[in-house]
Amino acid sequence: MIAVQLSHFTCGGVAVAVSVSHKVADAFTTVNFVNHWATVTRGGSPINPSFFSTSTSNFKVPEFPVAAVETPKVVEYATKRFVFPNSKLKELKNKINAMGTSPVNPSRVESLTSLLFKCGVGAANTKSGSLQPSNLVQVVNLRGKTNANFPELSSGNLYVSVVGKFKHSGQIELNEVITCMRKERMELQQVKDEEEAAKKLINAWLAVMDDQSRAYVFSSVCRFPFYQVDFGWGKPARAMLRMGHSVTNFLVFMDTPSGDGIEATVRLEEEEMSIFQNDKELHEHVQDI
Template identity: 35%
Template sequence: MISRRQINVISRTETNIKTDSPTPLNLKHYKLPSHDRMNPDLYMPLVLFYSNPQLPDHTTSIANLLRNSLSKTLSKYYPFAGRLGSSGSYVECNDQGINFIEVQIACNLSEIMEKAPVKDEEEGFGHLFPPCSIWHKVSCSPLVLVQLNHFSCGGIAIAVCLSHRIADASTLLSFVTYWASVSHNPSDEEKLVQLAPCFVQGLLPNSYDDDFVAKEVLLPEMNWITAEMLFYNSKIAELKANQEKQDKLNGVVAEQNYTRNELVTALLYRCALAAAAKSNSGAYPHSVLFRTVNMRPLMDPPLPKTSVGNLVVANHILASTMEETELHSLVGQMRKEKKQLTGMKSLVRKEVMSIFEKYAKENYKQYAVSSICNFPLYDKLDFGWGRPVNASLMDAPFVNIFTMMDTPNGDGIKVILGLGKEDMKNFRADKELLTYASFYH
C-alpha cells in the first residue's frame, strides 16, 4: 500500500530554451485562424514516464540532450517560442523561448504510477508540472512549458504543457514526436522532413478574418472528481458481440460493424446520463455529447498529419430519454454527424466553443469526449532510451468530460473522466458499465 504522504521536491532549476536559429523576419507575425482564436487560452498537460533511461553516449546528460534537441525543435515550431499578442489573435514570433525546469523528486517512479492523474499538489501528479500550469491560463507566459522530473529509482517523467489557443492534442503529440526524433536520431534527415510541422495558413482560405477577435473562454472552478478507468480489448469485443446480438433481437437491419472508439464513447455517454438521471430522481436531463473529430484526414484536400492548430470540429449527439441512449442509436448519430464533415474545404463557423455556448444557452446538460487513440503516444516517443512505460493527458479541464487514449501495451482503452460528486458515485456503481470496464483507482 502506497503511503499517502506528500511527495517532496528536493531541488528545482529553471532554464530558458531559445530556438537553435533565429526566426526569419518574414515569419515574425503568426496570425491565428478563427478556429484557434475561439479556443481557451489554457495549457494542455501531457506527461510521459520512462522507467530506467540509459544513454549509450555518456558524454552528455539526459537534461542536456533534451535541452539541445528541444532548441532545434523550436526552430521548426518557431511560433511556440514566441508570445501570444495582446489581442490573443496572433503570436509574436520573437524567439523569447520556453521554460525548461529540472526537478529532483524524493520518491520512486512506482509510487507515482499508483496515483490518479489529477493535479493535486500533494497526492496527484501536480508536482510533476510547473506550478499553475495544468489547465491554467497562459496569458503572457511562454506558450510551452517543460519539466524533467528525476525520481530516486533512476526513472524520469517528462511533462509538457502547450497553449490550447494555438494547438490541439494532435499538434501537441506531433511536437513531442519531432522533439523525440531529433533527440534520438538527429542525422535521420528523411524522417525529420516527414515529421516536420505544416503551418496551414495557405491551405485554409477565409479563416483569417482580421475583425474576428479572440474570445475569452472562462472555465468553472474545480467542482468535479477525476477518475481513471480501463476498457480491455477483450471486454470491448464482448460488448460488441452483445450489442450485435441485441441489434438482431431488435430488428436492426443495418450492419453496424462497430469500432472500439464508437462503442466505448456510446457506453460512456449512456452510463453518464443514467448516473445523472439517478441524481435527479430518475428524470433524464436534456443533454448533448460533444465528440471532437480530427479534421485533418476529412478536409478536401486532406491536411498533413503534422498540421499545426486546432483542426477539430465537435459533433453533437443529443439524448433526453433512456431509449435515446441505446448504443446503436448513439453510434448512428455519431456516424451521421461525421459523414457531414467529410470533404469540407473550410473550418469557418465550425469552432468548437461556439457550439458549446449554443447549447449552454438552451440549458442542455453538456458532456464532451475526445480521443487520442491510435495517435503516436508510445512507439514514436523514444528520445534515445526506449518508449515510455506510461503516458497521460492530465486531469479534466471541466466537468462531464471524457478523454480516451490507448493503454501502454495496446491491450485496451484508458479513459480519464471528470464528473460531479453525486454523478460520479452513481457512475462508478453502474452495473452495465462495470460489466465491461474497471476503475484504476
C-alpha cells in the same frame, strides 16, 4: 506557449512533462511535436510540419458572442480512470451489433463512447430523480476526414466538435447513439477549409450553450503515437494526459501502455461519479475497479 519539466527519481526513472497552450496546438500537433523533438535528440532529421497558408488578411475568425450569465453554483468534480481491455470491448461490440435490425459494426471508441454516455446520463438521472435531456459532444480530428485534404502533419488546432442531442434520456440505446454521431460526423466531409472548420466548431458550442441541456464532452487520442516517443532512453512505460479544470462532464480515451485496451479518464460531478462507477452495465465491460 510551452513549458517542459524533466524529473529524475531515486529509482532511476525519468519523467518528461510537456505543456503546450491550446491556443497554438491540439493533442495531435503536441504529440507530433514531442516525437519530432525526440527524433532530433537521437540524431535524426526533423520533419517539417505543414502550416496553414491562408492569408491573415482574408481569413475571418467567426465571432463568438458572449452573453452575460449568472455565476454558476460551485460544483465539486471527481476524476477517475477506468480500463477497458480489448476482450471486453469486443464483447461490447457484439452486444451492440445484436441490437436493432442490422449490425452497426462500431469501432472500439464508438462502442465505449455510447456506453459511457449512457452510464453518465443514467447517473445524472438517478441523482436528480428525473430525466435529464443531454448532449453528447464529440471532438473530431479533421486531418484526413474532409474534402479539404488537410495534410496529415498539419500543425495547430485542426479539430471540430459534433453534437448529438438526446431529449429522451431515459431511453438511450447504444446502437442509436452510434448511428446519430456517425450522421453528425459525415457532415464534416463537406468542410472545405479552416475558416469553415472554425465556424462549425463555434456553431457546435453555441448550440450546446443555447440548449441548456447537460453536455458530456468526449475526446479520443487513441492511436496517437504517445508510446512512440523516444528521447534515447527507450519508449515510455507510461504516458498520461492531464485533465483540465473546466466545469463540465469530460471524458478522454487513450490506449493502454500495452495497446490491449482503452483507458478512459472520466470527470463528473462527485455525486454522479459515485453512482456512475457502480453502474452494472459499466462493470460488465471494465477491468476490475
